[in-house]
Amino acid sequence: MRAITVYQPWAYAIAHLGKGYENRTWPPPAAAVGRPLAIHAGRTFDERGARFIEELGLALPPRSEMPTGALVAVCRLAGVVMPADPQSDDPWFRGPFGWRLDERRPLARPVPIVGKQGLWEAPDHLLASWRDVAAGTCAECGEPLETEVYRCSSCGRKVCGLACRDAHGGRRRPVAGGRHDARPHVVCVPPEL
Numbered sequence: 001m002r003a004i005t006v007y008q009p010w011a012y013a014i015a016h017l018g019k020g021y022e023n024r025t026w027p028p029p030a031a032a033v034g035r036p037l038a039i040h041a042g043r044t045f046d047e048r049g050a051r052f053i054e055e056l057g058l059a060l061p062p063r064s065e066m067p068t069g070a071l072v073a074v075c076r077l078a079g080v081v082m083p084a085d086p087q088s089d090d091p092w093f094r095g096p097f098g099w100r101l102d103e104r105r106p107l108a109r110p111v112p113i114v115g116k117q118g119l120w121e122a123p124d125h126l127l128a129s130w131r132d133v134a135a136g137t138c139a140e141c142g143e144p145l146e147t148e149v150y151r152c153s154s155c156g157r158k159v160c161g162l163a164c165r166d167a168h169g170g171r172r173r174p175v176a177g178g179r180h181d182a183r184p185h186v187v188c189v190p191p192e193l
Contacts, residue, residue: 001074003038003122005115008066009050011041015073017058021090021098027080028099028119037101039073039123040115042068045082050186056091070110071122074102 008015013019043133045063053060060066079087082096088098101121 001036001122001124001149002032002077002119003040003071003115004119005040005042005085005117007044007046007049007065008041008068009053009060010046011039011072012060012066013053013058014039014075016100016105018104019092019157020101020104021081021088021092021094022101023092023094024097024099027082027097028077032077032119033079035077037075037077038071040076040113040122041068041070041072041110042115043068065180067110069114072108072110073104075101075105078102 004065010019010022014022021108045066045068050060050063055070066113077099081095081100083096087093087095
């Protein structure tokens with residue numbers, strides 16, 4: 001899974017305060033859009049960022065309680081606001097490129113790992129099963145995910161139960177040449193994961 005290192009308290013804001021944009025000076029690769037993205041909390045703390053978050057009326061935990069040097073959340077890179085696009089009025093958007101993040105979920109516990117600059121690959125064994133992701137909701141019905149969970153191998157979204165699995169898996173994905181990929185792409189996530 002691709003990952004990006006973000007200073008604290010911005011990583012905390014993505015995981016817990018609804019920060020829906022990660023601001024960069026460069027756009028994400030087109031292949032990363034629509035895919036899962038791990039959020040890594042770097043070791044640097046941005047004091048100005050903490051003041052900005054508090055000015056929004058949001059509470060931050062003490063600095064010592066915000067993990068650093070670890071993966072702290074998983075989200076989906078939903079899109080990007082480009083400099084030529086109409087600017088977002090979302091307070092989290094600062095530009096010039098706003099990486100739009102949705103399906104943000106904190107990890108149940110931080111996963112220590114050394115971060116890198118730019119977009120980097122987190123080792124698959126750390127997050128491949130998503131077992132560390134705090135309970136989310138079904139991509140089809142919106143109900144909380146509990147025991148019977150299926151993950152789409154195409155988009156990474158999780159669904160619950162057979163009806164939602166069939167509804168999500170029954171959608172055909174367009175592929176090159178205008179054909180549709182008829183392969184089933186929703187797979188069961190074993191209960192122990």
